[in-house]
Amino acid sequence: MATTAAATTFGERAERRLHQRLAIGHAVWWIPSPKSRPRPSPAPRPRNVENVAQKLSFGAALKDLLQNFSFHCYGKLVEHGYRNHERFFWLIFHITALSVLIAFVWNTYKDETEVLVTTIYNPQYPVSEVDLPAVSVCSMNRISKRAVRYYAQQLSDKDHRHRNASFFYRELRAFGMYYGSEEYCDYQHVLGLQRFLDDKDTEPYELFFNSRRHLHDLTPNCSDMFVSCRLAGQAFDCLTQFRESLTNYGFCCTFNLRGRFFKPRPYSQRFFGADMGLTLTLKSDRNDNYYKMHKLVEGFANYPDPQSGGVSLRFVSSGRITQLPVIPRIIETVPEARHMSPQVRKCFFEDEIPHNFSQRYTFSKCISACRARSIFSLCGCLPFNIPMSFIPFAIGRVFCTLQHMECLQRYKFKWLNVITTREFMPGLEHELEDALYCPDCLASCSEIRYKVRGAMSLPLKGNFKPMTNSNYRNSNNNSSFDANNSYSSHDSSELAVVRIYFAETHIQYFRQIIKNAWYEIFSTIGNICGIIAGFSLIGICELLFFLAKQLWHAYKAELKAELCQSQSQSQSKARTGNIYEASGKANVEAIDEANQSQSQSLSLRPRQMQSWKLEMK
Template structure:
């Protein structure tokens, strides 16, 4: 039995430094060499330094906070048991890595779309922009006037009919190049225009100005306009803008009708939306897109460039003699501002003000695709299509507009510009298309946008004058825009249609919201950093029994072993240097001046 006067000694659970309270200090009680077999000797900093890597690793596994790792080195266990625990831990680590990799791949989708409001009121939704383009893209009267101007500039004094025929063949290039057959004649005519139809202040043939003069005027197309049951002057609200079809008349391009409106002005229903009465003049037809009399109606988000090949626009044809109903269905997609802190490559979308130098703080995906296509046209054919906005191309003021001289180049890359990709993925069977397509990696989806679609459109025949006759009304009031009564000036929008316009030359278009409530979607951050940290911690704790403290212990062990290895290498290097210096000092002969002098006294 041990003596009661003997001083107690400190028990140590291991020799690793992280289990010693003060590894740099000398042990308070000296180690007792004659102890019972079940007692562990005292530890000191010097003893810890002398541990080999194998011994330190064994001590780490014995005292690590991770579960069941001590079974690998526990004394008294057979080799079969240790092998079983080894296979068990390897399997657990494999499953853990698989789960963590799955979590990582899912976290790459940083944003998730949720339903924010399933019944969002329509009177809070912005009204779309509406572009009206005549299917007759060139006015015959304007073409004759232009032909007379060219005849006056011709040194050979050819008549206007000659240039009228040449002009008709020349204008096919801008809308349907495949119809142009005599390319040599067209190139000769283009050379004449480049030489004699260029103003003094112009350095090249200005295709945009010529096409603007040849396009039918908006004042010649509109008869009356009405929105939310109120008539308004068409020329005050419609402006001439550029579209993929050329110059068209656009309503709400700058988003005037985007603010919240009164409940009565929610633009719901055929009679409360935008009602347009349009007219055509068959005698003024010069070139029609598809051979029909009527108008192309484009519905898209305000501040956008309507191009059906870039997306984001709904197009419908309104033929003359019919009442065309276009019910618009809207959906709102919004990304929370917190996503701005994320990289655009992670959130996979761009906010409207992230590329202000090109899109004037109104970025949309369709505008980006159009700008990418325009830059490709400039790079490959060295010309600017007249219908593209200047801001899409750097230095467009110094570049020439596309003419018949560029027809061969435009036709060569037509397939490329009609097929656009924003990311490259190898798809079997589409290798050729992948190489020939237009690659626009900078174009990402819009983070916040309002999407408009037209579903359920229908047409109704307009009544003939004999069908609309009836008893006189004391106060007729504003009826639907398919009523034809006594006239006022066309395009004013403040009176019914002129009596000289037959129903076969008129078209009524009704654009309205088809629903009183729409769906409102929001993109939110899928997981915050603390949620991701909790998910990883739960997976590690359940599968492998890992904990943050155990990970710190493991990192401390690795750092300490690395530090000890570096320090031992440094000490060995210093010791080697000291030995070399000492050997050099021993081998060096003693100088003469340092030898002791002896005095001899002679008698």
Template sequence: MASTAQPMEKDLHGVSTIQKIMKEAVQMSQKEEVELVAMLKKKGYRDIFREQAEKYCEETTIHGVKYLARERSAKRWYWGVIVLGTFCSASFLIYGVVDNYFRSPTLVSIETTDYPVHRIPFPALTICNLNKISNSSLPPDQQTVLGRVVYPNETEWRQRVLDALEIAYMDSCAGGRCPLSADSCEGDHCLPSAETRRRTHDIPPEQVRKIMAMTSPSCDEMVVACLWRGRKTPCSKLFKTQRTDLGYCCLFNAHYDSAKQDGVLYSGSGNKNGLTVMIDVKRYEYYLSHFLSVGFKILVHGTHDEPEVRQRGMAIPPGQEIFVAVTAEETYTTARAESSFTPEERNCYMEHERALRHADTTYYTLANCLLSREAQALVDRCGCVAFYMPGTAKICHEKDLPCLQTFLHHLSRDFNLSAEFWEHCLPACDETKYSTELSSSLFPSQELIKNEAFSDIFKAIVTRMCASLIGVTQQQSKECSLILAGKGAEELLANDSLTEPLYPLAVNYARLNMAKLHVFFKTNSVTRYKRDLMYTIDQIIANIGGLLGLFMGFSLVTFFELIYYFVLNLSPGSRGSGGRVAPTASPRPAPAQAPSPDTREGAGAPVGSGAPPG
């Protein structure tokens, strides 16, 4: 039993010793604190802080600070102004860096000026005839428009169709007069007459849009021949009909059904790698236009942009060969810029981040957003949208025209209203912008049209001329009938005696009605921009550290020096160089070892005494 109890007594004795040591340590710490407080009261907090500050100024790595402690009078003021000035300058520049980081965290910079042009989508092209209604298409078939014959009298049906079209194409007054005789001016915009409104109130807006599509110049009539990258291509495969603010037009390489890039055409640089089309204005079909001119309007735009031809299109006259040289700029956003910030912070929308209420495409672009906001403002004001606006909102009818005309008139003059649209729309994060340069020459050449190299162009012109029968004699009319029927056309055109009289007629018809258009990339490389983080974490630390180091010699070690001098050296129990501030306790004798209360006679010495058991 004695042998078993002896280890237990030793363990208890060791625990008691540890407790005594801890108690003494606490008492010493408390005593040092009391001594420090007493000394601070005796010397004063201000004196202690001044003493420590002087020592810090003597030993710090910050430029110029040591002279503040070392020099006196004027020299001290001199260095004080310098240190304060450098501190304020560094603070001002650092504030600019930090503020710029939070206000504009992304930066658009040039990544390369030699990005291959064949990696850029070929632009979309919209071609519109200035004429909005073809004479020969009036009136459209009732069965197709209404689903049945409602008006047995063809004259009455024609008049109702014209009234509906006049309302749909209502425009501003020109010189105090409207382009349509049945209309009247009110202020700067046209209003339909009471009789016109009465005859059209029972035609639904959807049928009005269908009438517009059926009576507009069709793409088959307007686009004669097409070459894509030097190869003959059926125009019907390249162009489709699209509703625009200038009526129904022909659209090339535009994709609105989805945001995918499938089917988007790409090309190289130069005329042979672009699009070439021959277009026919058919001036003899003109019935209604808002311009006192004959020709086309074209617009080169992004493949997902809704075309606003009337506002931004370029006029093309007949009798010209037009060369449209296109340059492009592409901007893309890096993945880290996309994931690190909200759209407002990075100042752009990704494709999936913004759904447009009024759009024919799911692809977000700035142009589509602005048009959608305009349509929404019109819905809020009038409860309907103009015929050309995208989406599925209700189309304005005759009773809505006063509100519609007033709004569009107000929009064209009130820049504050347009500014509101911009507040809700941001650029697309990934976008391609196109710019154009136009040059032209007379088309066709009377001297060269007989050249065998241009025989295809001559055949196309003669075919169009024969279809119109304008300036064609009775004998030539017979020949045209054979050409249009496709019977012996090659033989007729190969016979000089038959074709010789057709040359001047073809030249005259082409100069009055036709134009040749070339659209191509001007250069084989473009500028590509990158939207990325303005500063990464390591860059902003480097910028701030560089400014502090340049102006003040401040570094990360300087920060720890501040902690050392003004925290650690003022804390209880500090030693070494901090002994000047924190008092050091005088050595005291070691306390006598008291016998353990658990020590029993004959059990042996306390644990740790080194004496063997008795």
């Protein structure tokens, strides 16, 4: 028995030594999980010690980043062997380099308001591929005398006071106010005429006096103005190519209105030279003059654009040959600019907003539409010379009549001065306030601009014999042109010859391109940053990775702190509940014991009384 006990004691001691030798941290690889004595848990560190540890870890990470940074010379700030004044020098150097870098990049791009730059695309673009401009011919006599006499007789027949036609012939001079005349300032007298027209000269289907229809009837006809027309040396019928259209001056005769000559043409029809362009022989009947827009100029006005804004206006006098050499300039914007907003590129493509501008958008049409909306808003009427498509829901609206002339004259300055952007200009505050503001009107991204250069006027010879329209049809037959035409003599003082042609065989073709693409901006800034501060893309990636890593660690620490706080709160609640439960059980047990003792005392009392009775017996 003693031997067995000694062996057992020796085995226990050996096992204890093995456990002590194979404690955690000293275990060999063939023991999967040795048993060890539990270590005492470390005491919790105070909160300020944890913050210091976190700061040190961030500082150590930042130091490691600066030592291994791809940016140049940033390791000098934490490199061993440098004194404090040397580190301070490198810190000042890096701050200065970064300041210069930021200032240089800011000054380079702060004034970049234009995202498109205009460059010359083809300096020798053939003019034979350029569209022929639209040409409108308007007689300076805006109201025909013959038409006024006929209209005055109609009004006399409708008058219940039986006033003669001569009276209405004089009264109708007030219609010159539709074309901007200020001769008639007696608005009370004019309003009396307008009340008569509203009462007696309105059709049953009309709700108001239709000034557009009556002014169209009073305008001289195109057939009364044209004598002959030639294009590229070939005669054509004027009435088939010129169509009535609305312009700023009312109804005029417009050539190439639908863009028939916008298509590519052969070289022989490049319209270069005075003899190969558009040649018009116009006739001015002085006996038919009733109201002329400009008293100092007699004849016709030619301009290509039927809308206000981009108008090239030229006056042609009777008895003279006027040559109008046209120099076109093509400006095209690259299709890549469509991805930008119109406010950024500051222009509209012609098919971007076509709902208000019929076929295509132009800046001049937009200004006319803006002016028409302002007139309709301030005066409550639509000018007769503005297309109805410029104003939404304009069908059924009243056209401006004589009763609106006072309002139109009051705001005339406003509609003659149009601005698209408001910029402070000293001394022009009042003008900017009163001008018409059209912020939605931007320039056209792609357009052809026609400029008349060096207009020349020569006297017309006394024996000038133009070809009549009746011979144009014969000139298209198989017989020769010279054998079939005939000439009729006209007074040269009533005729005006206009020659519109291209002045150059080749023109300049401009193109608007994106000034700075993303890769150009990236390369420019990258070169500046690399030269001044030694930046590189790899270094930027390292810096971003460092920041992302630190943010992730901070997020994890915050999340862990919130989790620990929630666990501590739940444990405290559980402890409080256990205390309440234990106290409740103790109270219940005490109450039960008290009840039991009270019941025992009550049961003992009758027994004592009974024993006492027995003893008495």
